[in-house]
Amino acid sequence: MARFVYADNAATTPVAKEVVEAMLPCLTEHWGNPSSLYGKGQEAASLLSAARASVAKSLGCKPEEIYFTSGGSESDNWAIKGAMHHAKKGRNTLITSKIEHHAVLRTCETLEKEGYRVIYLDVDEYGVVDLRQLRSVIDETTALVAVMYANNEIGTIQPIAEIAEIAHANGALMFTDAVQAVGHEPIDLSTLGVDLLALSGHKFNAPKGVGALYVGRGVKIGSYIDGGGQERRRRGGTENLASIVGLAKALELAVARLPERDMIRQKRDRLMNELLKIPYSRLNGHPTERLAGNLNIGFEFIEGESMILWLDMAGICASTGSACSSDSLDPSHVLLATGVPHEKAHGSLRLSISHETTDEDIDYILETLPPIVERLREMSPLYETVKK
């Protein structure tokens, strides 16, 4: 059996064993409806409230500020649409960045169709949002500033506290899509200064289909699903208890593991430094202000999907910002926003490692990838002109 190396943790993560163990009793024993008044329901209700308290503790907020959702996309949709629909009169502008996740960008497009004004901030070559531009465009019509905590493709971490300060100084709310950051970066909501924060369980070893939205006290975003009285009447529907319990457990484990970030970063840096020795390669994203497990490298003259296919055959799971892996032929909007030209954006590879990645895994990627790059370059008409 060939080696299997999972280097796509930014896409999803495996559910941790402890998480499965925490979830199982919710399915086998505590299957009651948390809204039911009898004992069986109340067992479930207390598990739900314990999970909410645990998530709040992990993030440094109050339990009543945590709303469980179906995941990152729902949290993004709710936070942004809710904040805009409930904004004070005269505040009809939303400021976001060009490198947000599609769950944010498509939501912004929907709001534009509804008549709201949306300003998309530029980023610099490392993917950091232009704060000068933010200061110059923000005004008394701004209802919300929505900037992601860390980028899913290039891993760049934004100066969220500073952005929140600018938003608040202008009377606007601050939302951050922290789907890539929660469980991977230390986040303390008691000091961060954001009003709304989205997270997704499956990015930190909880199951898919569960997430949460932090809504600071007094922040008005209305309800998202009309229905029963669940989630303080703001998101109807019987709670996905097992997954919520799993999310709380996974977050607790991830937060306890945060000191291990340095070890992940060291492995990532070794991978990065070795791969950058390949001629005509470049680092995408910020050299230091990036998620510990994220590496995004562009290899000129070749196309990302071909790399992914070869890596897959060698048992390595990776991803590309390249067009050809998706339904669109356009290369990554994130790389283009950082100024990477189209032709170079096509040859980008994202490797996202985790606490489970071993030194042997890194060695294996380093043995496997360079010959793939070389093989594809040998058959590239772009490379022959460079060689000559």
Added chain:
Amino acid sequence: MQYSDKVMDHFTHPRNVGEIEDPSGVGQVGNAKCGDIMKMYLKIEDDVIVDVKFKTFGCGAAIATSSMATELIKGKTVAEALKLTNSAVVEALEGLPPVKIHCSVLAEEAIKAALADYYTRIGRPIDFELESDCKECEAHH
């Protein structure tokens, strides 16, 4: 998105990769912006394609369609090669995902571009339609 076994076979073991020294005709289509470039080299003797080589920058489907297209025209006459359509390439590959059909169009265009170059070199007027580069691809931009 899933590739057929045939596509994976041609992707992992591409036929006729390389260049031809002193070719009878060379054609290059596509552009790096779209993410696909195909360069086709032909060696033609007595109106027969005796050798063909390619180089491709692109995704798995781009490489596989180039490889299959070279196989389909090798040993054929110029007239036969001109009749090769992108759907014949797709069929020979046992299908392509819809988003990748443009790769097969590019393969057909690469052959026509190489044949046009051959016609020009021998002073024969180009009596077939030459597709403009990467039409399919442009449609997506």
